[in-house]
Amino acid sequence: MLFALSTGHQIGLATTGAVFIVFSLVSSFVLPARYPNFPGERRNLYLVISVLFFAAMMYAVLVFGLEKKTNESAAGGGESALVGDPAAGKALFASSGCGACHTYKPAASAGKVGPSLDNVTADAAAAHEDLKAFLRESITDPNADVAKGFQPGVMPASTATPQQVADLVAFLSSES
Numbered sequence: 001m002l003f004a005l006s007t008g009h010q011i012g013l014a015t016t017g018a019v020f021i022v023f024s025l026v027s028s029f030v031l032p033a034r035y036p037n038f039p040g041e042r043r044n045l046y047l048v049i050s051v052l053f054f055a056a057m058m059y060a061v062l063v064f065g066l067e068k069k070t071n072e073s074a075a076g077g078g079e080s081a082l083v084g085d086p087a088a089g090k091a092l093f094a095s096s097g098c099g100a101c102h103t104y105k106p107a108a109s110a111g112k113v114g115p116s117l118d119n120v121t122a123d124a125a126a127a128h129e130d131l132k133a134f135l136r137e138s139i140t141d142p143n144a145d146v147a148k149g150f151q152p153g154v155m156p157a158s159t160a161t162p163q164q165v166a167d168l169v170a171f172l173s174s175e176s
C-alpha cells in the first residue's frame, strides 16, 4: 500500500514514524538506564510529549496515508490507469503480426486463423465482460477465455509491456 503513495508523502510518513520510534526507544531504554529515576519530576512533561508524538503520528497517517485514495479514484486505479494510444496500438498490431491471424478492418488485415476482431464488441458482450477488460485478457492470457469455434494454444501469449497492451486495447476498442 505504501508503494502507491507519492514519494513526498512516503517520506513524510516514514520520517514521522522514524522519529516516533526513536523517541519510544530512547525513552524506554536509554533514558531509564542513564537516569534510574526517569521520568521523575518531569513526568508530566514526558506525558505531554508522548501524547503529542502519538497525535503527530496519527495525523501523519491520516494526512499522508489518505492521499492514496484520492489519487486512485482520480486515475481509475490499477492497470487501466494506463492510457492507451490507438495510433501506437495500430503500429504494434502490424509489427506484432496480429493481422496474420486476425481480420480487422482498421488495420486492413484479413487473417483467418483467429476470430475477426471486427466482431470483438459482440464477443465481449457474449462473455459478459467489459470490452477493454476482455481485450486486455485476450491479449495477455489468450487461453483464459477461448473464442467459440477456435482452439486454445494457437494465439501466442503476448510479450507486450503493460503500456503496449494498453495501446493495443485502445486501438482494438476504437470505433475507427
Ligand code: HEC
Binding pocket: 093, 096, 097, 098, 099, 100, 101, 102, 113, 114, 115, 116, 117, 119, 120, 123, 124, 134, 135, 138, 139, 142, 143, 145, 146, 147, 148, 150, 151, 152, 153, 154, 155, 156, 158, 168
Ligand atoms: C498465430 C495466430 C495468432 C496471432 C499471431 C494472434 N492471435 Fe489473437 N487469436 C488467435 C486465435 C486462434 C484466437 C481464438 C482463441 C482464443 O481466444 O485464444 C485469438 C483470439 C484473440 C482475441 C479474442 C477475440 C475474441 O473475439 O474472442 C483477441 C482480442 C486477440 N486474439 C488479439 C490479438 C492481438 C492484439 C494479437 C497481436 C499482438 C494477436 N491476437 C495475435 C490467433 C492469433
